[in-house]
Amino acid sequence: MAGDTMEFLIIIIVISVIIFLLIKAFLPLIRRKNLIKSLTNFLNHLGISYKLTIIKHDKYDLSLNINNKTYFIKLLLIPDNATIQINSKTTWELLYGGGANIGSVHSSSRHLSEIIPFLAQDYDAKKNRPA
Numbered sequence: 586m587a588g589d590t591m592e593f594l595i596i597i598i599v600i601s602v603i604i605f606l607l608i609k610a611f612l613p614l615i616r617r618k619n620l621i622k623s624l625t626n627f628l629n630h631l632g633i634s635y636k637l638t639i640i641k642h643d644k645y646d647l648s649l650n651i652n653n654k655t656y657f658i659k660l661l662l663i664p665d666n667a668t669i670q671i672n673s674k675t676t677w678e679l680l681y682g683g684g685a686n687i688g689s690v691h692s693s694s695r696h697l698s699e700i701i702p703f704l705a706q707d708y709d710a711k712k713n714r715p716a
Contacts, residue, residue: 613662620660621647644703659703669697675704 621639624647628635636650647658663669667681668691677700680691
């Protein structure tokens with residue numbers, strides 16, 4: 586009897602961990618897809634003629650061409666109730682852990698080193714490069 590209960594608890598714990606890991610793995614992909622969809626809906630609502638290209642394996646994630654002008658976009662998925670603090674052109678800091686209350690102090694922070702290559706890139710040189 587006690588062995589059956591223990592096996593059941595182990596199975597429940599394993600299933601819970603698998604579900605948690607799946608959610609952690611797929612939630613950023615879902616949020617990214619929803620963000621791109623919101624951007625296209627906004628541009629369509631404004632009636633702007635544009636070309637949006639999803640870029641893989643580069644310093645930026647999207648290339649948006651409007652009126653022959655190209656905008657390079659880097660997507661950052663940050664936790665809810667977090668703040669991005671811009672310290673300089675290439676030094677950005679993520680502040681989080683403060684709770685949902687306005688004005689609450691963020692207890693944790695980290696530098697967003699993953700966007701330094703994007704921020705330091707010379708995009709004037711990419712003007713004539715096809716997107």
